[in-house]
Structures are given as structure tokens and as C-alpha cells.
Amino acid sequence: MIAILIDGIVQGLQLSLMAVGVTLIFGLGGVLNLAHGQFAVVGGIATALFLEAGLSIWLACPLGILSAGLLGLIVDRTLLVPAYRLHGEERLLLGLLITLGLSFVISGFLDYKYADVALTLHLPTASVNLGGIVVRTSSIAVALISISAFVLLFAFLKGTLVGKVVRSIIQNERGAELCGIHPARIRTLIVVLSTMMAGLAAIAQALFTSVDSEMGGGFTEFALIIAVVGGVRSINGTLAAGLLLGIVNAFASYLIGAYFTLLILLAIVMATLLIRPQGLFARLT
């Protein structure tokens, strides 16, 4: 049971890494990114291609993450510009359509061009014994990756001026403009950061299972589920929801199987939207 709990926590951390980007882009840009999982897969596939080209893993992974960020930069400065010109619900709606279309294009392109490429990462030893509990080394690695990413993210948001600027825009965009802040520039930064974190999450995923061109949709689903349950403007909430859903996911998969697990997760989303539409943990910004 403890092994399942650990599995759930680790998976929750890794999914939070994916979902926090959805939260950040929504909070800052007012766009719900339906292609977020596809950005992750682009990071994963790019890493695989760099590895195939003979680069070491220490070079291939950062380059793969940068590739996801570069695509994020391009999309932010081109495809999303018409959405950014609008405000409120109109921006949200156009943003949904644009990112939905983008998710098809990316998935289609990867299926067409790189259907046979997959990223799988193996660690030298499969498992270690920690005080009587056998833990997969991949779990430890993913936990370390996710926790360090979150520590860095929180240090950035709470401790640096730019991070405070990011939070200020999420809390009150006009208030930020009154301070002389230019939200568009910060928004671009956040889109790049978020898509890079998605790329990192895909690499973490590759330590468990291989990441291929077809996984984008699934990643997006999980990221959206977590972001909604956590409160789509709350970063702490996203982390909490990721952990919760990771644990639920691990136990449900173990007890009743993967298909019903997704139903349970979606039921949690629906219950959240009915009872606390602002998100279960929205208070914890």
C-alpha cells in the first residue's frame, strides 16, 4: 500500500508540473491552453531526436525542453496574437479554438513525421530498498525532478521582482498596468516557462513509460483536470490537486483498473465544478 501511495505522490508531482503551466498561462494570459500536452510531447520527441543524433542525455534533455519553449515562444508571438487583442470571454473562446486547432496540427504533424520516434529513459538500477520498502529508482528521479522544479518556481514567484510581477498580473492585471508593468512581455515569458515545464514533465514521464507522438491528448486531459480541480488561477492549488489526483489515480488503477480511474477523475472534476467552481484549493494562491 505504501508503494502505491509513493507512486501516486510521484505521479501527482509530475502531473502537477504539466498542469501548473496551464494554470500560469490561464492566470496571466486568459487563454486555456488545450495544446499543453502537445507541447510536452514536442519536448519529449525533440529530446529523443537529439539522443538519436548522438548527443549525451545531459545535452539532449535541456535542448528538448528548450525546443518546447521555443515552440511556445513562436505560438505566443504569432498564433495567439489575435486572441490577446480581445478581452475576457472573447479572448478565452478564441484562445480555446486556436489552441484546440494547434493541438490537432501538432499531433497530426508528429504522427505523420515522427510516428516511430519515442522517448524512453532507463536508469542504471531499477529499484532500491529504502528501509524495507522497495521503491523504483525512476520514482525517486521523477520526484526529485518535480520537487526541484517546483522549488525553483516558487523561489522565482515569491522571491524575485519578476516573479512578484507575474503574481500581480494574475491577481489584478489592471493593477499591474497602473504600476507601469507591460503585461504582454511578462505573458510571453510565462508561456515559454510553462511550455518548458511541460517538456520537462514529458521527460519525467519517459522514465516510467515511453513518450510518443500519440500521448499529447492524454497529457492535456490530465493537465486540465488538475488545473480545474486546483482552481485554475491558483498555483499552490494546482500542486495540491495534482498530489490528490495522483494518489486517487494510483489507488483507483490498482483497485479497479485504468478505464474506470479516468471516470473517477472526471467525476471529481464535475463535483468540483458543481460544488466549488473556483477550485478545491483556490484559497491557497
Place this chain on the structure above:
Amino acid sequence: MSELLGLSGIDAGYGGVAVVRDASLEVAQGEAVAIIGPNGAGKTTLLKAIAGFVRALRGEIHFAGRRLDTVRRHDRVRAGVVYVPAERDLFPQMTVMENLELGAYTHFKTRAQRLEFVLQLFPRLQERRKQMAGTLSGGEQQMLAVGRGLMANPRILLLDEPSTGLSPFFVSEMYRQLDCLKQEGLTILLAEQQVPHALGFSDRAYVLENGHVCKSGRSADLLGDPIIQECYLGVA
């Protein structure tokens, strides 16, 4: 006294529909000027046009000898045009100190001495420095909004209805503090429905009705004007 801010023939409004029409006004360096008028007269729209939150459809705005209406709004803040709206637009889940710090965004390196000044002006903010802005009382939030504006090193402060939602005690307190700022030489343009306070505080005033400037003059004279007395001061 030299002109710091000048509006000539400004039309401004939302979605291409002018709320303010053909408004002209000027504010000299070091002056405190009030815009008074009933609800919906266009006072807020006029301030927003100066701050860049509403586009001027016609006319020109000049600030410190330069064209202002073509400048993007975050650059207007940098130039010293700082707007404090009636809604305050604070960052509710950040501390008082963080709010003030972000106010200094455009002049971040020199923030220390302004912070000292703001905390001296509003000692309550000093007491609440670690509290979340969203948990402050209405009066304290207004102090924080003005304080955050001051952190931006304004050359002119555009204040919209600083008395909104405040108890009479806090309104008097706020005007006492604004008076201190005026004594310090800060240029202030104020929109206000509480006409007695606004005229008592300012040097000059413009009366706005239905988007038109229908009267202007020295505040002391307007206080004695029979029409103003009847319409705005409730003296029949």
C-alpha cells in the same frame, strides 16, 4: 507657473462612442485641480484617457511639453503620469509591502526613500506591512492605493474618487493626507463627487456635466457660486 498637463479638445469614450466631448483643461506644475460633477458626467473617463486606459478619439493630450496620447500606458507611468482608480486595483493576495514594492516597478532602484515617505504619510500601512492587501479595511486600502501610486515617483497623481466607500472619518483623514502631498509640491488632478471636500482641497476646479466642461475657475470662487451651491452643495 508652467503647464504640466494640458488637454485640448478631447473626445473620449468606449467602443467609439464619446462619453467626454471636446474637453479642454490644464494643470500647472504643483497645482491641485479638481474635476467635479454628477455621477456619469465623464470624470472617470477623462482620467482614464489621460492614463491611457481609454483611447482619446479626438484632440491632444500634452504632458511636460510632450505629446502624451500616443504613448502606451505603461510608458506613461514611467513618464510620471500615475493613476489611482476608484476601484483601487490592489493585489489582494499580496502583502502591503509587496504592493508598495510593485508600485515602484518603474523606478525600482530608488524605492527606499519613497517607501520611507509613504510609510511616514500613512503610519497605518507601516503597522499592516505584512498583512494581505485584501484583508485591509476600505480606508486602509485607499491609503495603500495612493501609497502604491506614490511609489511610482509621480510627477502628476490622477486620483479618482478617493472618498469612495470611506466613512466620514476616513474621508477627512484622506484629505488631510492629500493636503500633505500638496504641501510637498506634488501636482494632483482629482475627480470627486464629494464636492465640498474637493473644492476645499483644490486650487482650481472644472465642472463636468454630460461629458462637457461647463464651468471652471478658482475653487474658492466656485464654492461661493450660487449655482454650484444649489446643484452640488445642497444649499438652497
